[in-house]
Amino acid sequence: MKLKNVATILLLMFVAASIVVLAVKGLRRGLQTAEVNSRPAGEQASAPAPPADTQPLPLPTDGLVAYYFHGKVRCPTCENIEAYAREAVEAGFAAQLRSGRLQWRVVDYERPGNEHFATQYQLVAPSVVLVDIRGGVENNWKNLPEVWQLAGDKPAFIKFIQEEVRRCLEAQ
Numbered sequence: 001m002k003l004k005n006v007a008t009i010l011l012l013m014f015v016a017a018s019i020v021v022l023a024v025k026g027l028r029r030g031l032q033t034a035e036v037n038s039r040p041a042g043e044q045a046s047a048p049a050p051p052a053d054t055q056p057l058p059l060p061t062d063g064l065v066a067y068y069f070h071g072k073v074r075c076p077t078c079e080n081i082e083a084y085a086r087e088a089v090e091a092g093f094a095a096q097l098r099s100g101r102l103q104w105r106v107v108d109y110e111r112p113g114n115e116h117f118a119t120q121y122q123l124v125a126p127s128v129v130l131v132d133i134r135g136g137v138e139n140n141w142k143n144l145p146e147v148w149q150l151a152g153d154k155p156a157f158i159k160f161i162q163e164e165v166r167r168c169l170e171a172q
Helices: 002-037 076-092 094-099 116-120 154-171
Strands: 063-070 102-108 127-134 137-144
Touching: 063 076, 063 116, 063 154, 076 094, 076 102, 076 154, 094 102, 127 154, 137 154
Parallel strands: 063 102
Antiparallel strands: 063 127, 127 137
């Protein structure tokens, strides 16, 4: 009986320590994000650039917006999805990005003021969404939840994103 009590106490201490470590990591990440987001405009930084959603571009009159929507907490898979999608768009559509026919945007849909995106695009998890704009008005959109199944296969992921973007651009 005594050994069972000791094992229970050790297990509870391990769980408590794990929770503390996760909380500290989350707090550090939150502080880093707050530091980056509070940087005055135009200030050069050695830290990573602020998220794209802090520097909104005007929507194109006619074009396609490729969004990566994420929440406040970002797992390694979420970060890979963003990186792979960005790479797919930038590598496959450099001319369209330069011309403004295609825009890449990263948005924290849990950030105050951005909550409407979750409802508007039926987001239940971080995802890539392609939005067709015509005449300055959203014409159509497509959520690509398949990115989660492809996150472990970078070549297939990039091919999928490029095919979907190409399809949307051709439909315009």
